[in-house]
Amino acid sequence: MPKTPLWDLPELPKNELPLHLQLQKTRVFCNNDAPTHTENIHYSGAYAAMGVDNSLRLDEFRKNFKVKIIKLNEEDMEFDLIGIDASIANAFRRILISEVPTMAIEKVLVANSSSVVQDEVLAHRLGLIPIIVDPRLFDYMSENDIPNEKNSIVFKLHVKNKRGSGERRTVFSHDLQWLPFGSEYALPTENPSDPNSNTKPKTYTSYTFSQDTLPEFSSNPITVTPGIIISKLGPGQEIELEAHACKGLGKTHAKWSPVATAWYRMLPEVILLQDIEDEDAEELVKKCPVNVFDIEDMGKGRKWATVARPRACTLCRECIREPGWEEKVALRRVKDHFIFTIESTGALPPEVLFTEAVKILEDKCERLITEMS
Amino acid sequence: MVMGVMEGSDALHPSQGMREVDKQFLAAPVKSAVDKFQLVPEFIKVRGLVKEHLDSFNYFITTDIKKIVEANNFVRCTFDDKVYLRYLKVSVGKPSVVKDGITDEMNPQQCRLGEMTYSAPICVDIEYCNGSYGHIVHPQVKKGVVIGRMPIMLRSSHCVLFGKDEEELAKLGECPLDPGGYFVVKGNEKVILIQEQLSKNRIIIDKDKKGCIQASIMSSTSMTKAKTTLVMEKEKIYLNLNSFTSKVPIMVVMKAMGMETDQEVVQMLGRDPQYAALLLPSMEDCSNLGIYTRKQALAFLDKKHRKWNNSNNSNNRKDDGGALGVLRDIFIATIQVKDDDFHRKCAYVVVMLRRMMDAYLNKDALDDKDYIGNKRLELSGTLMALLFEDLFKTMNTGLVAYSDNLLNKSSRSTKFDISQHISREDITNGLERSLSTGNWNLARFKMDKKGATQIVSRLSFIAAYGYMTKISPQFEKSRKVSGPRALQPSQWGMLCPCDTPEGEQCGLVKNLSLMTHVTTDEEEGPIITLCTNLGVEDLSLLSGEELHSPSSYLIMLNGSILGKHRRPQLFATSMRKLRRAGKISDFVSVHVNEKQRCVYIASDGGRVCRPLVIADNGVSRIKHHHMKELKDGIRNFDSFLREGLIEYLDVNEENNTLIALYEGEATSDTTHIEIEPFTILGVCAGLIPFPHHNQSPRNTYQCAMGKQAMGNIAYNQLCRMDTLIYLLVYPQRPLLTTRTIELVGYDKLGAGQNATVAVMSYSGYDIEDAIVMNKSSLDRGFGRCIVMKRHTAVYQKYANTSEQFSTPSRAPHDRERNQLLDNDGLASPGEIIRHQDLYFQKLVPENANISVNAHPSNIKYRPSRQTYKGAEGEAAVVDRVALCSDKRNNLSVKFMIRHTRRPEVGDKFSSRHGQKGVCGTIVQQEDFPFSERGICPDLIMNPHGFPSRMTVGKMIELLGSKAGVSCGRFHFGSAFGEPSGHADKVEDISATLVKHGFCYNGKDFLYSGITGTPLQAYIFMGPIYYQKLKHMVMDKMHARGMGPRQLITRQPTEGRSKNGGLRVGEMERDCLIAYGASNLIYERLMISSDPFEVQVCRKCGLLGYENHKTKAKVCSTCKNGDNISSMKLPYACKLLFQEIQSMNIVPKLTLADS
């Protein structure tokens, strides 16, 4: 952008910034060497000298804020958050990764494991298997809590490869069986010699009723994501264990993170600073690996390049790599337009995850307000 | 490379078969490069990577052992010379174990687990005679007498693993990727390191410490081993020999050997008057001594002859014949003297003289001791042969002594039978002892080597390989010269230029390259005959004058003079042709040295050599169809050798060649073409991607670090019971591989993980090469490792009883303590074990030396326990429990205790480019930066690691791996591989990146995870293979408050293993003094260390004591307690006083009022 002295600028209406400042405020400039103007200007008086008020106005935010869902299925979703500050979009992302609770296997009681996979490793692998259940139906389990039907899920895994079968047996995550009644393993009692003192031996969990009597689970039993390889068994090897899941946060361990990943990117904006015609246009179209540019026929055998799909730009900077091209093409990012992607692990559908994240942020804000007042 | 002579004649006379190939070449329009890479895996396939060890051992066990036994095959009693024993045949059987009289086959894995030696019986056929007692007795023959057990090298021809395929190996519990080449001795894997030595029997011209030119030769025959040195001091030439008390003028020696006239010597030296002039001072010297005849000379030498005081030696040398004997048997022992004909030896001395004079006249003629061609590598076979020979002789002398002793006895109850008295323990124990201690102490060969063997450390798969290729140096590491440490141009392709340790051993310890082969001894006889047939005029037929006649060349075979040849080039070419045709061994080297006017033929063992493609006039003999046949499996490496397409060249012969790196670079003078340039690197350096883009020391660092990287050890890693095993839970194969990685099998047994690395600064916890790690990655298993330690417990045996299994008590108060134990008193596998937990309990007899006839039920036992000592608060798991008998045949129990660890702050990581760093901090994933595609790095590395290290290879690795993951193809980064397509070019990688929407330079647009805004720079990000090194904080972290103290000084113990204190050393103390913190010093050095209250007598100044009961303080010197003061002193100080007193020095304390 050519530099113009301030006094040469045309008179501007109040409440509007000069064009280049406006650009700098709203766009990230992705130059060849480094991105510039990446930061957001929050200070309300940042442009006071020009008579522009930079404070955030709620009604304006309400007016401008938009959410556009681009893609949505069971596992992932892509949507646009328009008119929001990066800090808030980032807060959603951070909360999604680490603060939306899920259920994950935390304790593994190994009765027998003769596979080559070591017990700790096996437990670690089991922990990372996503459990398809709504975590909102469960309570957190604190250290002194006794596991019950409200705060834990129990799975059983008992796989055996018969001796002499001659082949390996793969243990999959779908071999895990849900035990709605809780653990089947009896706690080691103080005096095992006394069998008739208690009618029912105490187990590792104390369920008062079966989980499958709950309306949420009666029709759809709790399962885990199928098809994940847990271990392999040689002939004669056996795994027998119980896995106890509880509710937790991704902060504590990544296994409780409800998303495989959640991220956003700012909306790409590709601007042709000059008219790019004929050979240059073809060259430009050829440069882009994701076909951002198109060629438009101007008639009379002349062609020029247009930006057809700026959203597809991956910022490979190929179009401005060669010297001279930076003056022709400008790559920018819109600072308040976020293309947000959530890849769920399966516990909750992605759209629910996002609303959960919003709720958590809301809670946090409320807590802050109450703490401060 | 570009040296020496052209083989013009070879190219001019192509053999019949060659013509055909040439025609084909003419038909081809241009020289097209043939991809010869396929030869390398083929070579590795037929050869394995440790063939030199196997070959050497095989040679010993099949050939050399027979020679040794044959040379010492006759044993005769001194007492009765009718009693004798003759060895007829010797052979080594299959590895087996004898248990309770039953011979069982055995395999190496059994030996490792059962602490046995993997050995095979040495069987001999003997013919013997037990004496006649006056009658005529026919000798008896016994077959298959076992004289001892020979430890067998794994994968050698006598090993059970020999020729087995993968499945059979798996059945035997063996890892198919394990190279073998080591021994299993008492359960330990021992490798005999390759020893580097100066060539034997070769004339080496160099300068001694004073700068005098000397010619030395280390002559070694089966009988003697002696060093002969001719030295030129002040123009005069002397002989230095150990058998003479001082140096001897050379002309005296010549005269003593029968060359009485000076003219003869001068004649032999050659016509050029220069040489005669140089010899003149020596001749004058001789005449000054008044020695003119042989007799006089011998008399002179006799005086100088060192008499051996040692009775043992004089016994052996009863007939050494004085100075003449020395000249005959010790002086240049390689040249054997028959019937007092010293002509050959004289000629040899003259050749030495001539070469010295050449060196005097022209300094270039000095030999380079560091030149690889002047070196020999001694391998396991050679060392074992020496050891065996020594033990065999010892056994025979022992047999004689024992028989004499028996026969000497006047009354014998049994019939004497010499065959019964062959001791099999001598050889078995001797071999086993030397292998397990590494001490090669052979008085007979004046050999005293320490540390010849090492335990194969199974830290990682590559570490084990490293041991097989390691060459231990001949020099002491203390020597301050740089020559031996420097990189030698002649080691190109033979020894790895990268792989050497840092520090004092730097440059001395070397490693073999990928394709290096080490020769074994070859029969000389056929070669001599062949040479004669090819027109070599024998030395004995030549007059003295002809020895150095300018018209012909000397022919030397293994250091001794064979004769002369008038057309040396033709001779060399025909020799080479015969070799290529397979008429003589592939490893015979023929080397024409024009400067010395010599043709050297070498067939001795220990030369390093490597295969090269033969080229005629710069055109490779290997054509496309050959390679195609190779691919189709019609050919193998051997057939290439057989048909003369490839040959082995040793370092000396390389001097006669012009080797082109690539076919395209060949000129018409080119004689050979390299197979693949990356083979100049060894196994360890071969793992580095793009090493040719790195600063050289970085590759060296990686060679050392690759051996410390955790990963997979072997396929049988979970069945091994090593003392310490480090494993990675999720090892990966590198995304950016090299050809060496594929050849070695590192892609199957990797030691690292592909981590997505962002090169940026983050958090400040990444200074000084520290790395920042992503907590979620660690949660998901990155860098997780398993450490397994072996704990052993033994059930001791006693005269009458032994320690017993013990059933732990299950009583309520014992239950908790005994919960790990099974009913046999051993912890059961799978149990979680913590610090101070009990894992073993046994019953020990209360009285060990109970009388033998006590009834078993009378023996009382008490339980004895072992507790686990690990880090506090850490839960380990009992992985396996194995019962076996140990070395002393006691029942021993081995517990493998496993601990799984996730990386923590302070653990050491390294990439494959010598860039090590510790984990500086662990950061939540949401705080990590993320890319446009949602990729979050696993670790962040500071960019300051790059400029000073100049590891460009690491950057290319990042690019290549990134391209690899985006296009789904493993990329390659073999050394120097770009021209031949074994390494991807950066341009191509960049193109791939762009195609998949990345920036060509690998830099991504990243958003800060903390603020959510884009970072103000593009970040270089992509996968790099990271290794977790064995140095972990958990094993090193240490602190203590109160704790154990040493017994004598009462100061805190030292070292982490003894829970020792942290020392305030001299320098720390100095700082505190300088600062004036006297109370702190007092507290550190006294109160917290070893405070002690002493009673001091003010009068005599000595220490008194306090009577414990009466509380009276007494000075034992003054015999009263009048002047006693008590004061505080470090206990060590009091100890010092007493120790000094015990040496009759009286330390006195003078007390002043405070």
Ligand code: SF4
């Ligand atoms: S930066 Fe790359 S993807 Fe974006 S428009 Fe330019 S060439 Fe296309």
